[in-house]
Amino acid sequence: MRRLKFKSRQFRQERRSLEVQEIDLLEKWIEYGKPDPGSNPLSFPLLQKESPVGQMNENEFSRYAGCELFRQLPLSKKTRDGLKGSSYIKMTDIQRASLPHSLCGRDILGAAKTGSGKTLAFVIPILEKLHRLRWGPEDGVGSIIISPTRELASQLFDVLNSVGKFHGFSAGLLIGGRKGVDTEKERVNELNIVVCTPGRLLQHMDETPNFECSELQVLVLDEADRILDIGFKKALNSIVSQLPKQRQTLLFSATQTKSVQDLARLSLKDPEYLSVHEEAITATPQKLQETAMVVPLDQKLDLLWSFIKAHLTSTILVFLTSRKQVKFVFEAFKKLHPGIPLKCLHGKMNQEKRLATYSQFCGTRAVLFSTDVSSRGLDFDKAVDWVVQVDCPADVATYIHRVGRTARYDTAGRSILFLEPSEVKILEKLKAAKIPIKSTKVNENRLQPVSALLASLLVKFPDMQHLARRAFITYLKAIHKEKDKEIFDVMKLPIEEFSASLGLPMTPKLRPATRVLKKKKKLKINVHRPVGTRVVFDEDGHALPPLATLADRNNGDSSPRIDVDKVQGRYEMMRQKLEEEDQEDKLQARQLRKEKRMKKKMKWQRERLEEEEDDELLGSFGDEEDATAAGRSSKKQKTRGSGSQVVELHALLTFGDCDTQLLQSISLAHLCFRGTCSSEIDLEVCGDASSLAS
Numbered sequence: 001m002r003r004l005k006f007k008s009r010q011f012r013q014e015r016r017s018l019e020v021q022e023i024d025l026l027e028k029w030i031e032y033g034k035p036d037p038g039s040n041p042l043s044f045p046l047l048q049k050e051s052p053v054g055q056m057n058e059n060e061f062s063r064y065a066g067c068e069l070f071r072q073l074p075l076s077k078k079t080r081d082g083l084k085g086s087s088y089i090k091m092t093d094i095q096r097a098s099l100p101h102s103l104c105g106r107d108i109l110g111a112a113k114t115g116s117g118k119t120l121a122f123v124i125p126i127l128e129k130l131h132r133l134r135w136g137p138e139d140g141v142g143s144i145i146i147s148p149t150r151e152l153a154s155q156l157f158d159v160l161n162s163v164g165k166f167h168g169f170s171a172g173l174l175i176g177g178r179k180g181v182d183t184e185k186e187r188v189n190e191l192n193i194v195v196c197t198p199g200r201l202l203q204h205m206d207e208t209p210n211f212e213c214s215e216l217q218v219l220v221l222d223e224a225d226r227i228l229d230i231g232f233k234k235a236l237n238s239i240v241s242q243l244p245k246q247r248q249t250l251l252f253s254a255t256q257t258k259s260v261q262d263l264a265r266l267s268l269k270d271p272e273y274l275s276v277h278e279e280a281i282t283a284t285p286q287k288l289q290e291t292a293m294v295v296p297l298d299q300k301l302d303l304l305w306s307f308i309k310a311h312l313t314s315t316i317l318v319f320l321t322s323r324k325q326v327k328f329v330f331e332a333f334k335k336l337h338p339g340i341p342l343k344c345l346h347g348k349m350n351q352e353k354r355l356a357t358y359s360q361f362c363g364t365r366a367v368l369f370s371t372d373v374s375s376r377g378l379d380f381d382k383a384v385d386w387v388v389q390v391d392c393p394a395d396v397a398t399y400i401h402r403v404g405r406t407a408r409y410d411t412a413g414r415s416i417l418f419l420e421p422s423e424v425k426i427l428e429k430l431k432a433a434k435i436p437i438k439s440t441k442v443n444e445n446r447l448q449p450v451s452a453l454l455a456s457l458l459v460k461f462p463d464m465q466h467l468a469r470r471a472f473i474t475y476l477k478a479i480h481k482e483k484d485k486e487i488f489d490v491m492k493l494p495i496e497e498f499s500a501s502l503g504l505p506m507t508p509k510l511r512p513a514t515r516v517l518k519k520k521k522k523l524k525i526n527v528h529r530p531v532g533t534r535v536v537f538d539e540d541g542h543a544l545p546p547l548a549t550l551a552d553r554n555n556g557d558s559s560p561r562i563d564v565d566k567v568q569g570r571y572e573m574m575r576q577k578l579e580e581e582d583q584e585d586k587l588q589a590r591q592l593r594k595e596k597r598m599k600k601k602m603k604w605q606r607e608r609l610e611e612e613e614d615d616e617l618l619g620s621f622g623d624e625e626d627a628t629a630a631g632r633s634s635k636k637q638k639t640r641g642s643g644s645q646v647v648e649l650h651a652l653l654t655f656g657d658c659d660t661q662l663l664q665s666i667s668l669a670h671l672c673f674r675g676t677c678s679s680e681i682d683l684e685v686c687g688d689a690s691s692l693a694s
């Protein structure tokens with residue numbers, strides 16, 4: 001047994017040196033085959049499947065720009081094994097075009113159709129870059145992947161988990177509201193790869209002590225155009241200002257931004273623009289059949305109900321404009337029992353429910369009513385048969401993302417768009433954007449009216465009346481707010497008929513927006529008022545504004561006038577003072593963080609050195625030292641581990657509101673569960689985690 005342990009240490013050393021050799025080889029290979037900046041590897045002659053791969057002779061390597069199999073790329077064994085384990089063999093176009101550039105460390109601006117495999121195009125370079133840098137727990141956050149929604153972040157995390165399972169990086173999913181943030185704070189500093197939504201990342205940057213990303217290597221923005229748009233502007237600017245400028249940045253989306261201003265915000269360095277489907281005849285997947293139907297607003301629910309009743313064995317994703325509409329249609333249709341499971345998803349649902357709904361919907365026959373929270377990035381296991389857009393999308397990009405939830409990778413799919421007659425102008429815009437959408441007429445004979453059923457439902461369940469009213473109002477408000485007035489005109493809508501179609505007995509009154517004037521706050525005497533903030537009154541008993549004390553009384557006027565220069569001077573002085581103090585504070589905090597990091601790093605390096613010395617000692621002293629060294633080295637194995645044969649359970653941690661339990665179980669297992677694949681070497685278990693060893 002002792003001998004076996006000695007072997008396992010030697011094995012670890014050998015493995016480490018093999019890893020160093022592999023990295024050296026990969027770096028040479030990448031350097032050798034770098035494609036020219038600005039070139040598109042898709043236009044290179046295809047590398048034959050049977051061509052030799054890797055090092056040809058001392059200074060010659062096989063070509064990787066222009067290859068189509070993952071195994072022909074300069075990737076580590078761990079990544080290759082991860083890809084193979086997930087059955088990824090052949091690259092998609094965006095992967096073929098971008099990976100040769102991103103593996104060399106270049107910034108990428110990648111655009112490709114929905115469902116075309118953009119996720120792997122950024123997950124692989126992250127794993128490879130950190131692997132080649134031999135990134136470890138003590139190095140902190142090496143990569144951040146930002147996604148606009150929690151579901152998408154969680155899905156990206158799953159892909160990272162499956163492809164990166166042979167690497168020893170710790171990764172965390174940081175999403176969600178206030179809940180769970182404290183648990184995350186305790187562990188977030190140990191992460192190497194962070195998958196997150198902008199809000200949660202910023203929350204940690206602001207609140208978590210010592211959380212910093214000053215060593216960041218790769219920043220990824222998935223659905224980049226969405227993250228760069230106005231809704232996330234403030235958050236993203238704050239995030240980027242806290243990241244080092246020296247980093248690789250990868251931006252991907254099906255509808256990519258080219259705004260120079262946007263890109264300047266991210267300080268991209270000579271990015272490679274790779275829009276692989278720009279030349280394609282269509283902007284949407286080839287196997288997607290797209291149809292539009294013109295139907296008056298008051299018949300949309302009839303059409304939707306008839307559609308669902310006619311497709312009871314399908315998986316259908318239905319998009320509506322507002323959360324209130326989603327709630328109403330879902331609750332109402334559920335009570336009418338259409339004969340197929342119904343689900344709903346919107347941004348105000350709690351996170352656990354959102355994630356549960358998302359995973360339940362994957363691969364089952366069901367109808368999911370959703371707002372645009374599901375429109376981007378989600379890969380419902382390639383199982384959505386139909387995308388139904390009951391309400392017109394805000395713009396062409398939204399249309400592309402919504403229909404992109406079906407016909408993913410190489411599967412087929414169908415979509416249908418219900419258009420109010422006043423909205424038909426969008427068809428021209430869709431066609432101009434190379435979207436092959438065909439218009440068909442509604443077959444009135446097959447329409448199953450649902451309005452009467454809804455009216456009786458609203459009588460039976462008075463709560464539903466409120467939902468219906470809210471759905472009505474929020475829809476009209478949303479249309480009123482839409483920017484594209486050529487398509488959206490609330491005045492052209494049949495408002496009364498629409499209200500009746502929801503089952504409402506009377507059309508709710510739409511009041512013009514009024515400003516609610518707040519009551520003037522009563523002034524109270526604050527006895528705890530800090531010294532120096534005394535209120536000064538004039539002779540008539542009126543409180544003087546604070547700056548009146550600075551007024552220039554020497555100009556002869558009876559009423560004192562503010563001396564603007566004096567006031568500005570004082571402000572300027574205060575501003576300067578504050579800025580100086582701020583700078584000092586920042587410097588101090590940075591210094592402290594740096595020292596702490598250095599200490600941690602030194603400690604880890606010392607431990608590793610000791611471990612290596614131990615190994616060498618063991619080599620000379622043999623079996624005697626084994627027993628004492630075993631405990632110590634097992635402990636070290638907890639924090640640092642790599643290698644193809646040793647399986648460590650600490651590989652990936654999951655953070656997030658719903659994962660507290662999982663987090664606990666992983667940290668338990670993380671204690672020191674270590675098994676080896678070699679039949680020669682026995683399981684080595686330390687401490688009280690022995691019960692986990694079986």
Ligand SMILES: Nc1ncnc2c1ncn2[C@@H]1O[C@H](COP(=O)(O)OP(=O)(O)OP(=O)(O)O)[C@@H](O)[C@H]1O
Pocket residue numbers: 087088089090091092095112113114115116117118119120253254376377378379381382404405408409
């Ligand atoms: N090389 C590949 N071989 C086989 N399947 C792949 C490959 N790359 C990606 N896929 C599969 O294709 C599907 C779509 O991939 P992915 O979600 O990355 O698309 P996307 O381009 O990011 O889509 P969207 O624009 O909607 O976000 C996934 O189910 C994924 O597993």
